[in-house]
Amino acid sequence: MKDQVRIQEEDFSQDEEIAALKASCLRMGGIATFLGCARDFSEGREVSRISFEAYGSMALSEMKKLRLDAIEKFGLIDARIVHRIATVSAGDNIVFIAAGAEHRAAAFDACRYMIDELKMRVPIWKKEITPEGDAWVSPHP
Amino acid sequence: MKDQVRIQEEDFSQDEEIAALKASCLRMGGIATFLGCARDFSEGREVSRISFEAYGSMALSEMKKLRLDAIEKFGLIDARIVHRIATVSAGDNIVFIAAGAEHRAAAFDACRYMIDELKMRVPIWKKEITPEGDAWVSPHP
Amino acid sequence: MIDVLFFGPVVERTGTRGLKVEHRQGMTLKHLRDELAAKYPGAFEIVCLAAVDGQHARDLTMPLADRSEVTFMARFSGG
Amino acid sequence: MIDVLFFGPVVERTGTRGLKVEHRQGMTLKHLRDELAAKYPGAFEIVCLAAVDGQHARDLTMPLADRSEVTFMARFSGG
Numbered sequence: 215m216k217d218q219v220r221i222q223e224e225d226f227s228q229d230e231e232i233a234a235l236k237a238s239c240l241r242m243g244g245i246a247t248f249l250g251c252a253r254d255f256s257e258g259r260e261v262s263r264i265s266f267e268a269y270g271s272m273a274l275s276e277m278k279k280l281r282l283d284a285i286e287k288f289g290l291i292d293a294r295i296v297h298r299i300a301t302v303s304a305g306d307n308i309v310f311i312a313a314g315a316e317h318r319a320a321a322f323d324a325c326r327y328m329i330d331e332l333k334m335r336v337p338i339w340k341k342e343i344t345p346e347g348d349a350w351v352s353p354h355p
Numbered sequence: 356m357k358d359q360v361r362i363q364e365e366d367f368s369q370d371e372e373i374a375a376l377k378a379s380c381l382r383m384g385g386i387a388t389f390l391g392c393a394r395d396f397s398e399g400r401e402v403s404r405i406s407f408e409a410y411g412s413m414a415l416s417e418m419k420k421l422r423l424d425a426i427e428k429f430g431l432i433d434a435r436i437v438h439r440i441a442t443v444s445a446g447d448n449i450v451f452i453a454a455g456a457e458h459r460a461a462a463f464d465a466c467r468y469m470i471d472e473l474k475m476r477v478p479i480w481k482k483e484i485t486p487e488g489d490a491w492v493s494p495h496p
Numbered sequence: 497m498i499d500v501l502f503f504g505p506v507v508e509r510t511g512t513r514g515l516k517v518e519h520r521q522g523m524t525l526k527h528l529r530d531e532l533a534a535k536y537p538g539a540f541e542i543v544c545l546a547a548v549d550g551q552h553a554r555d556l557t558m559p560l561a562d563r564s565e566v567t568f569m570a571r572f573s574g575g
Numbered sequence: 576m577i578d579v580l581f582f583g584p585v586v587e588r589t590g591t592r593g594l595k596v597e598h599r600q601g602m603t604l605k606h607l608r609d610e611l612a613a614k615y616p617g618a619f620e621i622v623c624l625a626a627v628d629g630q631h632a633r634d635l636t637m638p639l640a641d642r643s644e645v646t647f648m649a650r651f652s653g654g
Contacts, residue, residue: 228369232390240395240445246466247388248459249373250654254381266653267583269646272629273653297653304381309654318389318470325387326463329654337626337646338653339583350584351652391575407574408504410567413550414574438574450575470575478547478567479574480504491505492573 218293219277221268223300225307231294235314238292244318246325248311254304256351261342265301266308269337273297276336280328288324290315295328297338359434360418362409364441366448372435376455379433385459387466389452395445397492402483406442407449410478414438417477421469429465431456436469438479498528498564502539505570509539519562526556528566542570577607577643581618584649588618598641605635607645621649 215234220226228247236242252264277295284293296310309332313324340351356375369388377383393405418436425434437451450473454465482491501514517528525546533540546553547567548560560566580593596607604625612619625632626646627639639645 228373228388232369236392236446242392242446243394245390245392247369247390248463249386249388250459251377251383251386253384253457268653269580269582269626269629269648272626272646275629276631305377305383316394318391318467322389322463322467326459329459333651333654335631335651336653337582337624337648337651339649340652341583350587350649409574410501410503410547410550410569413547413567416550417552474572474575476552476572477574478503478545478569478572480570481573482504491508491570 218295219274219281220296221270221274221277221299222296223298225298226296226310228310231296231310231312235292235294235312241316242291242314243316244321245312245314246318246321247313248309248325248329249307250309250329252302252304252306252308256342259342259344259346261304261344263301263303263343264308265341265343266299267339267341268297268299270299273336273338277332280331280335283331284313284324284328287327288313288315288320290320290324293324293328295332297332297336299338359436360415360422361437362411362415362418362440363437364439366439367437367451369451372437372451372453376433376435376453382457383432383455384457385462386453386455387459387462388454389450389466389470390448391450391470393443393445393447393449397483400483400485400487402445402485404442404444404484405449406482406484407440408480408482409440411440414477414479418473421472421476424472425454425465425469428468429454429456429461431461431465434465434469436473438477440479497562498560498566500528500532501565501567503567503569505542506539506568509542510536519560523560524556525553525558525560525566528560529556529568532568540568543568544571545569576641577639577645579607579611580644580646582646582648584621585618585647588621589615598639602639603635604632604637604639604645607639608635608647611647619647622647623650624648
């Protein structure tokens, strides 16, 4: 079975990830997921593709810590995080987060926590490739 | 393509539902989903299977209204709701809700709203089949 | 005639999935409810929602048209 | 030697993915930061996070061990 936390170039399957998540326990009543996708438009500009770069070793270890933090903080049964590092087109998958709990409130809270924290903690950067040229997306500090 | 809102006996595929959701627009940046599954344990009792019954015509029309309400209330790009009416075993899928928006906050809020409202508005009942006998789950008013 | 339907936990207590009730001039949802509650007291202990023609009906003073489809339901447990 | 790494938007401004910097007795993260900021002022305009050996480093007074791997990073934009 694939690792619970991964950085990979290739796309992923929600069905596979959910099956792997559920395999751990038959007591999971609610699974909340977040799927982040590439958009064809950002801050007023058309975007053709998006390219990602990561500080790979740190990104993976931060994602693993984040999963464990969420499991502990929200009492999850299990959780998974997958982030693609690739050049993707509009509509393509970028990131997938799944949180499985006995009840839905914890699953939702944990899923949201993981994507919010991932954006703050995990060293990944995106470059938007537009008809007018490329630009790194670097939110102002 | 399958309807956005369905009541069905058979299982569903998250990959298929997400692909259908994304097909409507390349501007979807965040998709939040909720998957409800059968648990092997409920309120201190072992549960072998769960059987669902619906007031079918009303359940479907309430689910369709709920989808439109969520799209309007949260500015979603699209949403899907699928509920199985069947006898399922522990670990099996019961309900799937997906909310796609430009940004993640609306997707999460809408997804949670839809499952919370579904439980209150949609005429579906579940019976837990346990080694000690069957019991309809009827939360106290 | 009013078409009365029961589902799930209510059927278990009425022993029937539904019945026909004669429509009367000026009949409200409350009249129908009271009549059926007298007939199926055990079932109506758990009835807490009603629908008329597939729409939630929260106002019991609502008059019922002939040929309505009325449901008295236990709290939902879907999802 | 300290191994300095740059990524993404910072590389675009430093023109390099990294460099080696001589380790000095008592050297802190701030010393290294100031030295590199003088060398790559444009890049350090967008640097707002640092990591040492793959761990977030928020305390600039932190002493650096020889052979550390240090990264100065722009705000993340993953997810």
